[in-house]
Amino acid sequence: MELLSNLALGMEAAVTPANLMYCFLGAVLGTLIGVLPGIGPTATVAMLLPLTFTLDPLASLIMLAGIYYGAQYGGSTTAILINVPGEASAAVTALDGHQMARQGRAGPALAIAAIGSFIAGTLATFLVALMAKPLTAVALEFGPPEYFALVTLGLISSVALAHGSIVKALAAIAIGILFGTVGADLYTGAPRFTFGVIELTNGFDFVAMAIGLFGIAEILRNLEGTQATSLVAKKISGLMPTRADLKASISPIFRGSLIGSAIGILPGGGAALASFLAYSVEKKLSDQPERFGRGAIEGVAGPESANNAGAQTSFIPMLTLGIPTNPIMALMIGVMMIQGIIPGPSVAVEQPTLFWGVIASMWVGNMMLLVLNLPLVGLWARLLLVPYSMMFPAILVFSAVGLYTINSNSFDLYTVSMFGLLGYVLYKLDFEPAPLLLAFVLGPMLEDSLRRSLMLSQGDPSILFTRPISATLLAATLLILAVAVLPFVRKKREVIFEEEA
Numbered sequence: 001m002e003l004l005s006n007l008a009l010g011m012e013a014a015v016t017p018a019n020l021m022y023c024f025l026g027a028v029l030g031t032l033i034g035v036l037p038g039i040g041p042t043a044t045v046a047m048l049l050p051l052t053f054t055l056d057p058l059a060s061l062i063m064l065a066g067i068y069y070g071a072q073y074g075g076s077t078t079a080i081l082i083n084v085p086g087e088a089s090a091a092v093t094a095l096d097g098h099q100m101a102r103q104g105r106a107g108p109a110l111a112i113a114a115i116g117s118f119i120a121g122t123l124a125t126f127l128v129a130l131m132a133k134p135l136t137a138v139a140l141e142f143g144p145p146e147y148f149a150l151v152t153l154g155l156i157s158s159v160a161l162a163h164g165s166i167v168k169a170l171a172a173i174a175i176g177i178l179f180g181t182v183g184a185d186l187y188t189g190a191p192r193f194t195f196g197v198i199e200l201t202n203g204f205d206f207v208a209m210a211i212g213l214f215g216i217a218e219i220l221r222n223l224e225g226t227q228a229t230s231l232v233a234k235k236i237s238g239l240m241p242t243r244a245d246l247k248a249s250i251s252p253i254f255r256g257s258l259i260g261s262a263i264g265i266l267p268g269g270g271a272a273l274a275s276f277l278a279y280s281v282e283k284k285l286s287d288q289p290e291r292f293g294r295g296a297i298e299g300v301a302g303p304e305s306a307n308n309a310g311a312q313t314s315f316i317p318m319l320t321l322g323i324p325t326n327p328i329m330a331l332m333i334g335v336m337m338i339q340g341i342i343p344g345p346s347v348a349v350e351q352p353t354l355f356w357g358v359i360a361s362m363w364v365g366n367m368m369l370l371v372l373n374l375p376l377v378g379l380w381a382r383l384l385l386v387p388y389s390m391m392f393p394a395i396l397v398f399s400a401v402g403l404y405t406i407n408s409n410s411f412d413l414y415t416v417s418m419f420g421l422l423g424y425v426l427y428k429l430d431f432e433p434a435p436l437l438l439a440f441v442l443g444p445m446l447e448d449s450l451r452r453s454l455m456l457s458q459g460d461p462s463i464l465f466t467r468p469i470s471a472t473l474l475a476a477t478l479l480i481l482a483v484a485v486l487p488f489v490r491k492k493r494e495v496i497f498e499e500e501a
Contacts, residue, residue: 007129010356013363019062022055023361026063027368030070035078042327042434043218046210047395049335050203050402054405057339058354061332062361068122069311069362073369076113076304080106092279096292096299105293105303107332108241112249112297113304114373121256121304121366124312126356127261128319129359132348135320139345144456145464148449149473151442154323158435158479169435172426176439177446179204199411206334208415209440211399213433216325216416217423219392245297252282252302259302260309266325267318278306295481319355320345323442327434330441 013019013037033044052060080097093113100109142150159169182193183203194200241249258279263274282302283292292299322343324330333343341347341354349357403412423433425490457463465471 003129003133005359006133006352006356009352010358010360011364013058013353013357014062014361019059019357019361020364021284022059022063023066023365024368025269026066027070027365028372030067030072031074031077031369033067034071034074034076041068042331043214044071045328045331046207046213047215047399047402049207049210049331050405052335053338057336057341058357060335060339061354061358062365064328064332064335065315065358065361066365066368069308069365070369071312072308073114073117073304073373076117076300077110080109080113080300086388092275092303093300094418095279096296097292099293099295100300105295108297109300111241112245112301114370116249116253116256116301116305118366118370119253120260120309121312121369123254123257124232124261124264124309125359125362125366127313127358128316128362131316131318132281132359134356136345136348139321140349142345142469143467144452145467145470146451146473148446148453148464149470149477150321150323150447151449153473153477153480154317154325154437155435155442155446156481158438159481160326165430168429168431172431172433172435173439176436177289177443179209179436180440180448186444187451199409204419204440205286205407205412205415206338206441208403208412209241210331210334210417210437211403212325212416212419212421213423213426213437215395216420217427217433220393220420220424221427248297249301252278252298253305255285256283256302256305257309260306260311261313263306264310264313264325274306274310278302308366315358315362318343319347319358322347322445324438327437330437331419333441347354 014023029044029048030041033041045067048064048067052063055063076093076097080092080101097109097113100106155173159166159173178193180203182200184190184201185192191201238447256274259278259281260274263277279292279299279302282298283289283353286292286296286298314325314329317325318329318332321331322345324333336343336347341351399416400413403416404410426433426436453463454461464474
């Protein structure tokens with residue numbers, strides 16, 4: 001009964017006219033960004049952060065959440081119609097979805113993607129609601145040693161599940177933590193690594209860093225070479241799937257939902273890995289695995305359900321523990337801190353309307369996506385023909401103006417330029433920027449937890465290993481790191497991410 005009353009409280013907050021409008025705006029923007037190849041939800045959320053600072057905290061989180069899971073759905077449109085995933089998690093959908101489009105069955109492929117996303121989103125939303133209360137209760141028992149161990153586990157898990165070299169991912173985390181130490185000391189107030197630059201007294205601006213690493217760097221990447229796209233079907237007809245399509249899709253949808261829900265909770269797992277695992281499971285369970293890659297509708301239903309469920313359940317650690325599992329969750333934590341909200345278990349206790357309002361808005365947003373996207377699929381298809389060279393100047397101007405309006409500080413423009421170049425260099429060197437941003441957000445929390453732990457123990461580091469919860473979390477961290485560097489596991493990771501790419 002308490003769960004139902006909490007959901008009713010959240011629904012009451014989510015369905016106010018203003019919040020419905022922001023949910024709708026986020027879902028539409030997310031779908032648009034997912035449809036347009038080369039931008040992605042992380043870059044979009046980063047560039048739209050300045051818009052949300054004038055909103056109340058609930059409205060801003062609802063809008064950003066809508067952009068996130070809207071992009072998960074929108075990416076399937078380009079994957080199916082032109083074989084170019086608009087979002088990384090839609091890469092697997094392209095394998096069978098595009099083949100269906102070439103066979104004249106683009107409509108059923110798009111419809112199953114929408115239906116699977118809605119069902120997965122609904123199941124994942126209820127899972128978030130079910131797990132929120134118990135996890136919050138556990139997190140309220142955490143002290144500084146437990147939080148230090150939890151943050152360490154989160155950072156190492158993001159390394160183990162990151163693309164590419166584990167060594168490079170660890171290096172990115174180290175760089176992110178170093179950037180997080182710039183500014184005044186947490187306890188003494190003494191400036192650290194500011195080199196006499198007054199503007200760095202409060203550290204690097206989070207929004208400028210996010211826009212640079214993901215927005216500006218993404219633009220520079222896409223300017224290296226843009227290719228013309230052509231639609232398989234300029235007019236989409238016959239959207240409704242057949243009874244056989246629905247029968248073949250229902251089990252993959254539920255399996256994909258479960259896989260995505262589990263992977264989404266893991267730090268660094270994300271929707272992309274969930275969609276690949278769901279595809280692998282469906283192929284192994286099929287009586288005719290040779291159909292996959294040639295237009296099997298199960299190859300659309302499973303991955304699309306998994307990536308949407310993964311997007312939803314990634315909110316669980318962010319809302320209950322204050323730990324981001326991916327860059328977008330890190331951006332949302334940044335929004336909460338800028339709005340004066342301390343992420344973590346206290347949010348559910350002190351601001352239940354915000355906490356449950358975000359959860360309820362997920363279901364509302366998924367309903368909007370289902371109702372809006374199928375009738376508008378023709379519009380999304382026509383947008384694919386817009387040249388990228390016409391979009392990037394507007395994106396740059398919008399980002400610069402939005403960033404400058406936050407603090408009216410020209411130093412932020414230098415910061416965003418620096419991190420934009422850094423993000424591009426990292427890309428050229430095959431480094432992922434995501435672990436860097438996660439470490440930048442979690443670094444101060446890691447330092448604060450460690451120093452408070454040592455204060456409690458009067459400088460004795462054994463406090464981290466003698467308390468049961470922190471010892472268990474640190475043991476899990478070492479186990480994950482040890483498994484990740486095993487030759488067999490490392491080779492398997494490379495195969496997974498090569499196929500995903």
